[in-house]
Amino acid sequence: MKNTLNRFKLLIISASVLIFSGCANVNDMPIQENGNHIDTSEESVLVGRLSIKNVNAPDYQPELLTIITKKGEEYFSHVSPVLLASNGENGKDYFFSMKAKPGNMELKHIRFLSNGFLIHGMGDLIVNQSVDVPEDQVVYIGNIDAVIVPREEGQMRAGPVIPLIDQAVTGFSDGTYEVEISDQYEDDVRLLLKKYPYLKDKKISKQILAPWKAPVVVE
Template sequence: MFKTLTKLIALGLVVVFTGCANVAKMPLGAGNADVSAKSILLAKVHVVNLNKPGHQPDLFSVVLEQNGEQRVFKAPTLVVDNGAGGKEYFVSVQANPGKAVLKVVTFTRSVPLLLNAIAALPLEYAIDVPANQVVYVGNIDAKIKPRADGQPRAGSVIPLIDQAVAGFSTGTFDVQITDNYDQDTAELRSKYPYLAKQDISKLVLPQWTHPDLRDKKNTVIAVNTK
């Protein structure tokens, strides 16, 4: 019951954060590899909290914006739990062909009856989504490190105690995005047998910089698949 309540609280926080309430399960986790109408974007994500190693976050959702609408994709696939070394996930979202923006990845940390905290990794990557394809966008390594003055916070300061105890309000994200296509797609095909005969194209996102620190004339990085 507590897990259900925690998920509802987390979803409510994501809706408030993103301003959207259109929620769906991630397609691959739901057993869906159909690209006849919409393409599927997928990635492997590793998250680790180096600021408060005793509070490792769970990946909760990925938010995509397209045609003025934001969609929350939840229920990622946990690949491995490395304890204090963090967790690894496969994430996936569905998108219509054309322009789309990968907005944010959200993480939660919950302790029954004691703690509910949320961190948000802003992506703000514009993508020209190809039609009828499964697309690998990279291996995302997200570390929450102690925050120095002036650095963007990994999570808001409210609620004060929860966010501080989890190390989200006192931490900042350090992110590396790499092309690990061969290994990740082999693991994907092993994890999801229905991908065995599915072509997976590659469109690796560029290196991450917090959107607040990017060139204000180009706050969204454009990625073209052609």
């Protein structure tokens, strides 16, 4: 069962990039539990905190699967976020991180996955924001608080309709996102440095994402 689930995750990760670009650049997030060093000499590191909660289908709390970014004409899938807490029906809390070369980078979307017995649902939080990546830095881009709530007519779905049963049971197809992006630099960076002391020799600057706007639904 576990191997089947892992294969399913890999397929979803690959599809996340293939849908957008036709080619996949899949990389582990640079800040990991077993890390002891981070090199920003060629690529800076963007870091943030994300919480995801599903009130539309509380029995199916999603996990953060991947974050898709675009640099130039290339798309990148950043996988293996750090799980900070799993809070039952109150959702999950993560640190995420992404390497990027200096210059403009687009944060396209965030993909979630919900699993149950023979049920696999997935959803995409569309972000579509640009980040001006500086040289040789760790950059905090904010605290993203996302909640899946019941969808009303005209609102963007939290995930696709197909497969019908999986997407409905997990609350993605009939749900939508409420999102708040906030600046919690002091608290988040304090926890980050506590968990990863090797970051203390790095300058951690701040470039908070703009407030989230729900995508326009084209009927």
